[in-house]
Amino acid sequence: MAEEKPLRFVVMVGSLRKGSYNAAIARALPALAPEGVSIVPLASVGEFPLYNMDIQNQGFPPVATAMADAIRAADGLIIVTPEYNYSMPGVLKNAIDWLSRLPQQPFAGKPVLIQSASQGGSGGVRAQLHLRHSLVFVEARAFNRPEIIIPMVQTKINAATGEITDPATRGLIADQLKAFAAFVRG
Amino acid sequence: MAEEKPLRFVVMVGSLRKGSYNAAIARALPALAPEGVSIVPLASVGEFPLYNMDIQNQGFPPVATAMADAIRAADGLIIVTPEYNYSMPGVLKNAIDWLSRLPQQPFAGKPVLIQSASQGGSGGVRAQLHLRHSLVFVEARAFNRPEIIIPMVQTKINAATGEITDPATRGLIADQLKAFAAFVRG
Amino acid sequence: MAEEKPLRFVVMVGSLRKGSYNAAIARALPALAPEGVSIVPLASVGEFPLYNMDIQNQGFPPVATAMADAIRAADGLIIVTPEYNYSMPGVLKNAIDWLSRLPQQPFAGKPVLIQSASQGGSGGVRAQLHLRHSLVFVEARAFNRPEIIIPMVQTKINAATGEITDPATRGLIADQLKAFAAFVRG
Amino acid sequence: MAEEKPLRFVVMVGSLRKGSYNAAIARALPALAPEGVSIVPLASVGEFPLYNMDIQNQGFPPVATAMADAIRAADGLIIVTPEYNYSMPGVLKNAIDWLSRLPQQPFAGKPVLIQSASQGGSGGVRAQLHLRHSLVFVEARAFNRPEIIIPMVQTKINAATGEITDPATRGLIADQLKAFAAFVRG
Numbered sequence: 001m002a003e004e005k006p007l008r009f010v011v012m013v014g015s016l017r018k019g020s021y022n023a024a025i026a027r028a029l030p031a032l033a034p035e036g037v038s039i040v041p042l043a044s045v046g047e048f049p050l051y052n053m054d055i056q057n058q059g060f061p062p063v064a065t066a067m068a069d070a071i072r073a074a075d076g077l078i079i080v081t082p083e084y085n086y087s088m089p090g091v092l093k094n095a096i097d098w099l100s101r102l103p104q105q106p107f108a109g110k111p112v113l114i115q116s117a118s119q120g121g122s123g124g125v126r127a128q129l130h131l132r133h134s135l136v137f138v139e140a141r142a143f144n145r146p147e148i149i150i151p152m153v154q155t156k157i158n159a160a161t162g163e164i165t166d167p168a169t170r171g172l173i174a175d176q177l178k179a180f181a182a183f184v185r186g
Numbered sequence: 187m188a189e190e191k192p193l194r195f196v197v198m199v200g201s202l203r204k205g206s207y208n209a210a211i212a213r214a215l216p217a218l219a220p221e222g223v224s225i226v227p228l229a230s231v232g233e234f235p236l237y238n239m240d241i242q243n244q245g246f247p248p249v250a251t252a253m254a255d256a257i258r259a260a261d262g263l264i265i266v267t268p269e270y271n272y273s274m275p276g277v278l279k280n281a282i283d284w285l286s287r288l289p290q291q292p293f294a295g296k297p298v299l300i301q302s303a304s305q306g307g308s309g310g311v312r313a314q315l316h317l318r319h320s321l322v323f324v325e326a327r328a329f330n331r332p333e334i335i336i337p338m339v340q341t342k343i344n345a346a347t348g349e350i351t352d353p354a355t356r357g358l359i360a361d362q363l364k365a366f367a368a369f370v371r372g
Numbered sequence: 373m374a375e376e377k378p379l380r381f382v383v384m385v386g387s388l389r390k391g392s393y394n395a396a397i398a399r400a401l402p403a404l405a406p407e408g409v410s411i412v413p414l415a416s417v418g419e420f421p422l423y424n425m426d427i428q429n430q431g432f433p434p435v436a437t438a439m440a441d442a443i444r445a446a447d448g449l450i451i452v453t454p455e456y457n458y459s460m461p462g463v464l465k466n467a468i469d470w471l472s473r474l475p476q477q478p479f480a481g482k483p484v485l486i487q488s489a490s491q492g493g494s495g496g497v498r499a500q501l502h503l504r505h506s507l508v509f510v511e512a513r514a515f516n517r518p519e520i521i522i523p524m525v526q527t528k529i530n531a532a533t534g535e536i537t538d539p540a541t542r543g544l545i546a547d548q549l550k551a552f553a554a555f556v557r558g
Numbered sequence: 559m560a561e562e563k564p565l566r567f568v569v570m571v572g573s574l575r576k577g578s579y580n581a582a583i584a585r586a587l588p589a590l591a592p593e594g595v596s597i598v599p600l601a602s603v604g605e606f607p608l609y610n611m612d613i614q615n616q617g618f619p620p621v622a623t624a625m626a627d628a629i630r631a632a633d634g635l636i637i638v639t640p641e642y643n644y645s646m647p648g649v650l651k652n653a654i655d656w657l658s659r660l661p662q663q664p665f666a667g668k669p670v671l672i673q674s675a676s677q678g679g680s681g682g683v684r685a686q687l688h689l690r691h692s693l694v695f696v697e698a699r700a701f702n703r704p705e706i707i708i709p710m711v712q713t714k715i716n717a718a719t720g721e722i723t724d725p726a727t728r729g730l731i732a733d734q735l736k737a738f739a740a741f742v743r744g
Contacts, residue, residue: 016238050232050277051270052202084237084283086323086501087274087316091236091283094276121523125497129458129691130273130316136690136702137272144697151493186744272687307709311683315644318508319501325516330508335679372558388610422604422649423642424574456609456655458695459646459688463608463655466648502688506643 007181009039009113010074012067014081014092014127016046021117021153024162025173026080032174037181039078042067045095056101064098071099071106076184077140080115083127093134100138107138111184113176115148117157123149143183146176193367195225195299196260198253200267200278200313202232207303207339210348211359212266218360223367225264228253231281242287250284257285257292262370263326266301269313279320286324293324297370299362301334303343309335329369332362379553381411381485382446384439386453386464386499388418393489393525396534397545398452404546409553411450414439417467428473436470443471443478448556449512452487455499465506472510479510483556485548486514489522489529497521515555518548565739567597567671568632570625572639572650572685574604579675579711582720583731584638590732595739597636600625603653614659622656629657629664634742635698638673641685651692658696665696669742671734673706675715681707701741704734 011026030039047063049055071077081092099106112135116124128147135142150156156166164170197212216225233249235241257263267278285292298321302310314333321328336342342352350356383398402411419435421427443449453464471478484507488496500519507514522528528538536542569584588597605621607613629635639650657664670693674682686705693700708714714724722728 016236017240019240046236046238048236050202050234050236050280051275052232052277054203054205084279085286085320087279087320089237089283090276090278090280091238092276093270093273093279094236097270097276100271121495121521122497123493125494126319126501129498129501130319132690132694133312133316133687134271134273136700139702142694144694149493307681307707308683309679311680312687315505315684315687318504322504322514322516328508330511337679388608389612391612418608418610420608422574422606422608422652423647424604424649426575426577456651457658457692459651459692461609461655462648462650462652463610464648465642465645465651466608469642469648472643498691502645502691505684505688506645509644 004036004185007037007075007184009037009076009078010042010070011039011078011080012042012045012095014045014079014089016044016091019159020082021119021157022080022082024157025115025117025164027162028164029078029173029177032170032177034178034181037177042070045091048095048098051094051097060102061098064102068099068102068106071110076111076113076180078113078115079131081124081127081131083116083118083122083124086126087130088127096134096138105138107135107140110140111143111180112140113143113180115173117150117153119152119154121151123151125149143180146172146179148173148176190222190371193223193261193370195223195262195264196228196256197225197264197266198228198231198281200231200265200275202230202277205345206268207305207343208266208268210343211301211303211350213348214350215264215359215363218356218363220364220367223363228256231277234281234284237280237283246288247284250288253281254285254288254292257296262297262299262366264299264301265317267310267313267317269302269304269308269310272312273316274313282320291324293321293326296326297329297366298326299329299366301359303336303339305338305340307337309337311335329366332358332365334359334362376408376557379409379447379556381409381448381450382414382442383411383450383452384414384417384467386417386451386461388416388463391531392454393491393529394452394454396529397487397489397536399534400536401450401545401549404542404549406550406553409549414442417463420467420470423466423469432474433470436474440471440474440478443482448483448485448552450485450487451503453496453499453503455488455490455494455496458498459502460499468506477510479507479512482512483552484512484514485552487520487545489525491524491526493523495521495523515552518544518551520545520548562594562743565595565633565742567595567634567636568600568628569597569636569638570600570603570653572603572637572647574602574649577717578640579677579715580638580640582715583673583675583722585720586722587636587731587735590728590735592736592739595735600628603649606653606656609652609655618660619656622660625653626657626660626664629668634669634671634738636671636673637689639682639685639689641674641676641680641682644684645688646685654692654696663696665693665698668698669701669738670698671701671738673731675708675711677710677712679709681709683707701738704730704737706731706734
């Protein structure tokens with residue numbers, strides 16, 4: 001039996017808060033990945049300036065070109081994000097706005113997986129819906145389902161350690177990562 | 187016949203580009219307003235830092251509190267924005283994310299009017315759809331229609347002077363502002 | 373102290389299933405309404421034919437004109453609906469499509485309240501988001517929040533009797549109806 | 559050079575009007591398809607009853623099972639639809655609701671292409687956005703771009719003959735069909 005090609009995914013986080021639950025989920029992903037899949041963090045979207053085409057015309061910020069290179073080199077992109085005001089966080093969208101303007105923008109044809117968590121009951125589902133529309137424009141290859149939508153995340157993650165304490169949540173994430181790997185291998 | 191109460195609207199612009207067509211529209215609004223309605227610009231959303239709750243916990247940035255005061259004091263808010271990647275610009279959403287976190291957040295119950303323009307064929311309609319969802323969360327009183335959705339804006343505005351050269355566009359905006367004033371006076 | 377004007381709301385249900393949980397919620401509303409508010413059911417959206425402008429051109433179906441009259445005569449409209457395939461049910465949208473085509477379409481300026489329930493975890497939130505966009509087009513006066521989004525509805529309603537057995541859900545609905553009545557009284 | 563595998567696409571139309579512009583576009587597709595691609599119509603969504611799980615429990619209507627078979631047997635599905643009330647037509651959504659409930663529902667993994675046209679300025683873009691969300695749920699493999707969004711369709715199609723008289727529109731459709739064929743061959 002032929003061995004499966006190893007895959008390398010990169011992770012973008014939609015929150016800048018140090019104690020972010022979504023950042024904690026992103027940090028937990030490598031341990032939940034199937035064999036042969038490595039998952040590494042991207043730089044923080046907090047390193048981007050606010051998007052301004054006048055700045056772009058003087059040259060893309062190094063964080064944008066570096067993150068684009070990292071996405072292009074990866075087999076897939078995972079976006080883990082909270083929902084702010086029934087949509088994507090502005091800080092996440094701002095990074096996408098920069099990255100999308102690069103020549104050979106890095107989302108084109110790239111497999112993308114979405115996860116979201118919230119302290120309320122919605123689990124970030126509205127952020128996912130809007131993000132999916134942006135992924136159409138940038139021609140990403142967005143994974144459909146199973147989706148990871150985690151409501152009441154504060155009951156499922158230890159805020160001090162960042163550990164996902166809820167076994168069901170760990171299981172759902174592991175299953176999704178496995179399905180995404182199969183999707184990427186196509 | 188009793189005179190109508192004078193109204194004062196404030197304008198938020200979703201683009202930071204100096205030559206932004208949407209900014210040009212915002213600047214053109216006062217001259218298109220009905221009698222008794224004054225329209226004044228808010229500060230640039232480019233003055234906000236990237237939203238981070240850790241920063242918030244140390245104190246809201248002065249631009250957020252000042253803009254919130256200006257919105258609270260106004261009879262209505264007008265948002266003029268481009269569409270980036272089939273959604274709101276991150277820079278606009280980032281300002282909304284900050285403002286929405288303030289105690290007595292300024293959108294609650296506030297009449298809000300949306301306008302968008304794009305150089306392509308869509309006129310920013312997708313940005314408007316997503317923005318409307320955010321306005322539900324912050325409990326704004328969003329104006330429905332007529333909507334101002336301006337495709338091919340580069341054919342309707344003089345890029346050098348910022349003047350709206352297309353009479354039909356000027357007429358549609360004037361009509362919308364009149365309808366919005368009636369909506370606000372309720 | 374002046375007494376408040378009595379209000380009369382009508383209810384549209386987005387599911388045709390006899391044992392529909394959303395229909396059960398609709399039937400429970402009158403008992404949860406604040407004093408001075410009566411809530412009465414509209415005809416079933418299952419009585420509409422599939423929308424076809426060729427039929428419209430020969431005359432609107434009586435169910436459409438009768439339901440439009442009932443909505444026009446009411447102080448507010450409540451829509452209680454499941455979510456199908458991440459959007460509104462087609463049967464609900466079909467009724468809206470018919471009603472919206474009438475001369476003096478009945479949604480214009482009408483206060484509208486949305487409730488949704490699902491047997492899964494989402495509670496129908498995606499149906500609500502899409503419905504809100506339709507309500508912009510028809511120029512309804514959509515109520516913002518609190519929203520009624522009921523996940524795992526089968527654990528909160530007795531399927532045999534249709535009774536809402538979960539006191540928290542009853543309380544949330546009663547609170548929303550009270551807030552909607554205040555919104556309508558303006 | 560190896561010959562490319564012939565492809566067979568099926569087309570679903572979101573309008574029941576006999577003179578529908580969207581139906582006219584659907585009829586024009588075969589002549590605009592690249593070599594090796596055949597495009598055949600599905601039955602009308604007007605043949606479906608209104609979705610009702612009580613009916614489903616007594617047996618799926620023959621039109622649902624037949625259309626599902628036709629979609630499963632095809633290499634791709636094309637949906638051509640107008641926009642009603644800022645969303646999909648109820649009649650289109652109703653057919654999707656039926657089809658999605660079948661065992662081995664036919665959208666799973668199926669390449670899907672979307673086209674829309676309107677007599678107004680929007681071209682049906684909002685219907686496309688909502689439809690894309692439904693396609694996530696049913697796990698279709700939705701094509702991203704180029705999109706076919708046709709505003710002012712009455713100036714581009716001869717209403718009497720159904721011919722697409724605008725060469726630019728014909729060119730855009732031909733280009734999209736070619737890109738979709740490449741996407742399907744993947």
